[in-house]
Amino acid sequence: MLMDVYLKEFRTKKTLIGLGLGQLLSLLSTSNGFTSSELARQGINVPTSQTFLNYVLLAIIYGGMMLYRRSEIKIKWYYYFLLALVDVEANFLVVKAYQYSSLTSVMLLDCWAIPCVLVLTWLFLKTKYRLMKISGVVICILGVVMVVFSDVHAGDRAGGSNPIKGDVLVIAGATLYAVSNASEEFVVKRNAGDTIELMTFMGFFGAIISAIQISILERSELKAIHWSAGAVFPFLRFAVTTFLFYSLVPVLLKTNGSTMFNLSLLTADMWSVLIRIFVYHEKVDWLYFLAFATTAIGLIIYSIKENDLEEAVDEEAERKKLFDEDGDLES
Template identity: 50%
Template sequence: MDWNTMTSTCWSNSATLRILGILLLGQLVSFSLALMSITSSLIAQFGVDAPLTQSLFTYASLALVYGSILIYRHQKPLVSWYWYLLLGFADAQGCYLVIKAYQYSSITSVTLLDCWIVPWVIILTWIFIGTRYSLWQLAGGTICVLGLSLVLLSDSVGGGGGGGSNAILGDVLVIVGTVFYAVSNVGEEFCVKKKDRVEVVSMLGVYGFLVTAVEVCILERKTLESVKWSTNIVLAFAGYSVSGFMFYSLAPFVLKLSGSTMFNLSLLTADMWAVIFRVFFYNQKVDWLYFLSFAVVGIGLVIYSTTEKKSVTTSATEDGKNTEYQILDDESTSGI
């Protein structure tokens, strides 16, 4: 795809509105993730180490709200239960492992290694969904990761990273967690494009709740018994649940309109939203590299999103193997 074609596509009215909509949705999801990170840190500050329990309340809210919608519809499941069980298991494990890694490794290492989800997603969507990426898209994704690296550079220079008590264990937990996250994201992308969005979110809540409840009984029962519950702790858990509900409710829109790669690239700005929160609410000073990083990631997202639709259409017509995916992509532009 040459530069002139990309420019004309970008500035056509319909394409521009679609791109802006995807970018806005992506940042709303990223902001929700930042709120999850902030409330999770508050829970840790109160001396509560219960990442599974945090997710448990989020899954419960999803199952209650979206499950009620399914019951009202009298709708039979469009996907077999064991696929949703796999989806819920993968999502729950990814969440648990990445949060757990903060106990062993530095914030800088966890944030950097968390970017591994992007190549995992690209590989999985290439193999299982048939997505084909242009050089422009890969360049946009690379720019996003490089933009996040500026934040890591600032943290390292400022000494905010920390060494961690067991860096190797923490790094392994993050890498394994990103694999689970990638499986969850790609599976959710396939389901929301081919089936029903409400069903996917509700079943993710149901099976995520069941898997997490079992693990809470095994891994966190003693921790919960020792917690001295207070109003602040309850409010922190409630804040995490609300922000998690927002995250899982908005995520399918981005996955359906743009795919799991764009979804995870958008999430790279979550740390920067958290920085903005600290600046306005805690009056903390941040390095100028944070603002430069936000701009660089934004440029990468624009490059990726402006070349995305054209590259998928081209691959579908050239190799003849992506017909089903292209139909789903067309459907995603017509409505949710």
């Protein structure tokens, strides 16, 4: 009886912490989306430069912690390089999509990363999914398809110059995000590395790759920008919020898993729609609501099953731990 109470309390605290972290990440994601949209409306189209400061902050702050600890590197550097390369290009594609599509489309299509994560974990991490999970993925994909059709239906009301091109960019970026998220989850859950090491090398290599890409693709655009407070402040705000987002994601992945992370980010899509309607007084095509509802249903279906599985694993681990402790005391 006492053990059951302990396990229930453990799961409750873990869930509450995950919900809190998840909603904070959702708010940060929403803020980043609106900042990118704001810069695009000002004609500032430098997606790699926009994320560069985040990588610099990660390298300096977490690199300083790593040097202070003087810990050995647990994973080969070239794995972190590949992970940073994927992450930089994912950010580039998604941020660039704001030039062509609406905020709502970009944030909804970001859900494409979720079924991609499931496929990647099934192929490379050997995670097994039941029929209910597969059904949830299929419904989620249908929601993504509806977003594309909604942009076609909305036409010039979609909020971008070329919504279909924006959709393609964000789907490609979301696929790369899936690769990055699955890799990060592997690192933090399998104890092959730690969060500080991960963030250090993500920032270090991300900054180098971004700097090279900026010098090739965005040098002329940066020179043409009139660096007033209206341009500088969004850049700094994006850097700080993205740094916080990157810092908290591994924590949530390690404590609650990718399901809680993905489900939490889903609320960012809802908030973005509400802000567009009530703050910016923009028209939102009715297919967006149907797409959002369909995607949400699909996510909830597989998330419920995932939570059941995670709780069963946690309970079994805690039971084993308690039995081991009881055996030590008796001996």
